[in-house]
Amino acid sequence: MLSQDSKTKIVRESIIGEIISILGNLLAGMVMVFLLVPFESFIYLIIMIPPLLTLRGNIGGSFTARLITDLYTGELSKKLQPIGRWVENIGATVFISTFIAIFIGFISQLFSILLGNEIFSLITFLLIPLFTIIFDLVIIIPVSTFLIVLCFYFGVDPNNIVNSVTTSIDDFLIAFGFYISLILLGVS
Numbered sequence: 342m343l344s345q346d347s348k349t350k351i352v353r354e355s356i357i358g359e360i361i362s363i364l365g366n367l368l369a370g371m372v373m374v375f376l377l378v379p380f381e382s383f384i385y386l387i388i389m390i391p392p393l394l395t396l397r398g399n400i401g402g403s404f405t406a407r408l409i410t411d412l413y414t415g416e417l418s419k420k421l422q423p424i425g426r427w428v429e430n431i432g433a434t435v436f437i438s439t440f441i442a443i444f445i446g447f448i449s450q451l452f453s454i455l456l457g458n459e460i461f462s463l464i465t466f467l468l469i470p471l472f473t474i475i476f477d478l479v480i481i482i483p484v485s486t487f488l489i490v491l492c493f494y495f496g497v498d499p500n501n502i503v504n505s506v507t508t509s510i511d512d513f514l515i516a517f518g519f520y521i522s523l524i525l526l527g528v529s
Contacts, residue, residue: 363509373516394515405485411426421486485503
């Protein structure tokens with residue numbers, strides 16, 4: 342049974358994580374409003390955003406959960422030794438994210454055709470989520486790893502704070518990465 346001090350610590354750390362998450366999500370929403378809404382094709386593009394946000398929350402959450410579990414069980418040290426365990430986790434995250442990003446592009450194309458889209462090809466609809474996810478992964482994997490190790494170092498339970506923080510960072514990165522993908526692909 343948890344002591345009152347433990348319960349208070351869990352609540353305090355969780356509230357801090359949720360406040361950071363809410364502020365990050367508001368920032369991601371502002372990025373979407375200011376950067377994405379002006380696109381003429383926004384009505385077809387918006388189809389992809391909810392699944393992309395869900396994808397990163399689910400897969401990013403799994404990545405952090407596996408990493409935290411490995412650190413708690415001693416499968417991995419705070420110095421990320423053995424490195425192979427951490428690399429396996431990254432590999433699984435990248436593979437699943439890439440596969441699901443392509444699936445999101447395919448399904449989004451299908452739904453946008455039903456809405457009357459004659460603007461984008463299937464290739465464009467496959468590349469937008471793929472570029473977006475790769476942009477996110479390149480940044481969020483090292484950031485979430487750093488935050489988890491930092492929490493362990495300072496004696497903060499990463500289960501209470503890291504997922505909330507990385508989810509908000511992910512949401513911002515997805516919104517910004519989506520915008521960058523559209524620019525790189527010449528979408529208007």
